[in-house]
């Protein structure tokens with residue numbers, strides 16, 4: 770199956786974060802391919818998007834099929850299932866496709882709490898993904914600091930900066946995605962290795978949400994940066 774040029778695939782798009790992104794990108798007019806381990810779950814998620822956005826171009830598919838159909842593939846599965854999910858796509862991903870890593874290695878992966886992270890030998894979840902994708906597939910890190918509830922609330926802007934890390938030519942299309950969502954601002958996050966810093970911030974933010982009683986989730990803003 771050929772890729773639709775503007776499409777965005779979201780694997781695990783049946784969960785809160787992926788569905789939130791699906792809603793935002795669909796509202797911006799981009800074709801969205803929601804992936805799931807079960808096609809019926811993906812179809813239900815696509816149905817949920819269409820209930821809010823009847824004109825959306827959104828389809829629910831099994832993860833590999835969704836990944837085949839878009840030049841940008843966002844991984845939206847929990848950290849502990851990221852490696853297995855990427856490995857299951859080895860025969861599917863093609864050179865030049867961009868895989869976006871959004872995973873946060875929360876200690877929930879090992880039965881601990883969400884206020885801490887676990888160490889990742891490769892440095893970050895994003896670098897783990899980079900080590901697993903087929904040659905020529907480009908990996909970019911983004912969206913770890915954006916809260917799912919904010920994404921799903923289409924009545925309000927998201928109000929958050931998104932640090933996008935990876936090689937410059939790989940970052941650019943993902944930075945452009947951020948600009949589709951009202952309130953999101955893409956920040957050049959430098960090389961992929963910086964993902965190890967960005968991923969850690971999310972655990973801090975989860976603590977802030979608890980201490981300040983912000984169930985919708987807080988966001989991050991960097992001040993003093995020039996307009997682009």
Ligand SMILES: NC(=O)c1ccc[n+]([C@@H]2O[C@H](COP(=O)([O-])OP(=O)(O)OC[C@H]3O[C@@H](n4cnc5c(N)ncnc54)[C@H](OP(=O)(O)O)[C@@H]3O)[C@@H](O)[C@H]2O)c1
Pocket residue numbers: 781782783784785786787804805806807810811844845846847848850853854871872873874912913914915916917918971986
């Ligand atoms: N939630 C947030 O506010 C937030 C914020 C920043 C970053 N993130 C990151 O975004 C990603 C998704 O977060 P989420 O809260 O949406 O996660 P989630 O709801 O816990 O899971 C997302 C999806 O992952 C799939 N999944 C579950 N177990 C799996 C397994 N064993 N193998 C493969 N896929 C499996 C499920 O889809 P199917 O059952 O349909 O396959 C599920 O709907 C995570 O990496 C998280 O760290 C989340």
